[in-house]
Amino acid sequence: MLRQQIPDPFTTERQAMNKRVLTTSGILAMGVLALAAGCKTAAPAESSAATAEPVAPTVDVSHVTPLKLKGTAAAEMGGPEQYALKLITSADDLPAAVLEQGLDVDFEVHDVVLLGMGTQPTSGYGATITAVQQVGHHLFVQASFTQPAPDALVNQVVTQPWAAATIYKRKPGVTLLSDFD
Numbered sequence: 001m002l003r004q005q006i007p008d009p010f011t012t013e014r015q016a017m018n019k020r021v022l023t024t025s026g027i028l029a030m031g032v033l034a035l036a037a038g039c040k041t042a043a044p045a046e047s048s049a050a051t052a053e054p055v056a057p058t059v060d061v062s063h064v065t066p067l068k069l070k071g072t073a074a075a076e077m078g079g080p081e082q083y084a085l086k087l088i089t090s091a092d093d094l095p096a097a098v099l100e101q102g103l104d105v106d107f108e109v110h111d112v113v114l115l116g117m118g119t120q121p122t123s124g125y126g127a128t129i130t131a132v133q134q135v136g137h138h139l140f141v142q143a144s145f146t147q148p149a150p151d152a153l154v155n156q157v158v159t160q161p162w163a164a165a166t167i168y169k170r171k172p173g174v175t176l177l178s179d180f181d
Contacts, residue, residue, distance in 0.1 A: 070167065075101055114163075
């Protein structure tokens with residue numbers, strides 16, 4: 001004898017309600033993430049208490065787009081005197097040191113990501129931009145840095161190491177972020 005299973009109307013209704021709750025929860029969670037990504041911390045009120053540390057923007061990294069680095073260049077001299085991470089969109093803003101290294105840039109088609117390590121006390125310091133990834137309106141720059149070993153023989157000369165990478169032109173309003181200081 002074959003038994004036909006009759007669906008329980010309460011189970012079907014519970015499943016539909018659970019699905020609606022999960023969908024609503026997911027939409028609310030995405031809204032909270034979007035709100036958190038757009039929020040900035042307010043300036044702390046003046047008081048004798050210690051000031052809060054700045055909060056980095058929260059960004060949904062589920063849609064990461066790696067950008068092709070068309071060309072790269074680096075040198076120990078001619079970079080910014082302070083640490084810098086810049087998106088250069090015109091030839092007028094491009095430091096002479098980058099041009100001297102032969103980085104081929106057509107600003108109609110490309111932008112340049114410039115990373116400067118600031119002033120360093122000796123030779124032996126360097127930077128390399130290893131990747132640039134886009135997430136929404138943010139460009140995440142990944143880089144590697146070198147420094148001389150404590151017992152290394154180095155030139156006693158002040159340097160300003162830098163690295164640059166050419167990427168395809170981005171829309172205005174893009175911000176640069178990194179996980180290095």
